Amino acid sequence: MQESAAILVSRMSAASRTCLVVCDNQGVGGYLFAYPSRLGAVLDLGAPFLVVAEPDTLYLHDLSIAPRANGRGLARALVDHALGLARAQGSTHAALVSVQDSARFWHGFGFAPTPCEKGLDSYPGDARYMKRSLQPL
Numbered sequence: 001m002q003e004s005a006a007i008l009v010s011r012m013s014a015a016s017r018t019c020l021v022v023c024d025n026q027g028v029g030g031y032l033f034a035y036p037s038r039l040g041a042v043l044d045l046g047a048p049f050l051v052v053a054e055p056d057t058l059y060l061h062d063l064s065i066a067p068r069a070n071g072r073g074l075a076r077a078l079v080d081h082a083l084g085l086a087r088a089q090g091s092t093h094a095a096l097v098s099v100q101d102s103a104r105f106w107h108g109f110g111f112a113p114t115p116c117e118k119g120l121d122s123y124p125g126d127a128r129y130m131k132r133s134l135q136p137l
Helices: 005-014 074-088 103-107
Strands: 019-024 027-037 057-065 093-098 128-133
Touching: 005 027, 019 074, 027 074, 057 074, 074 093, 093 103, 103 128
Parallel strands: 057 093
Antiparallel strands: 019 027, 027 057, 093 128
């Protein structure tokens, strides 16, 4: 499921405020690529980000933590920071496609599986659309 360097660069350009990277003295420790979207819109794997004019959802497309950085809370910090940015910009939801049996992981961030009519065809068979509210509790 690795995507090309060109597509990653295009995504960072399209959504620079919500593509986050953490670094330490050894280099990149983790990243989260996300972009403003609409609830229910699923980006095909390998496609450029399509940032909409009036987003209501932050779509988390890819989160990765380097093995050497596991256990340091980087995933939590990246996701929490991105969700805070989305709230500040008026988004009411966050969504993602869970792959590689990661639904339980995302459930820990408050995401729940949600029916999705289309858009999962380019993902592996276990892909699930998940969403969560960004409204204050």
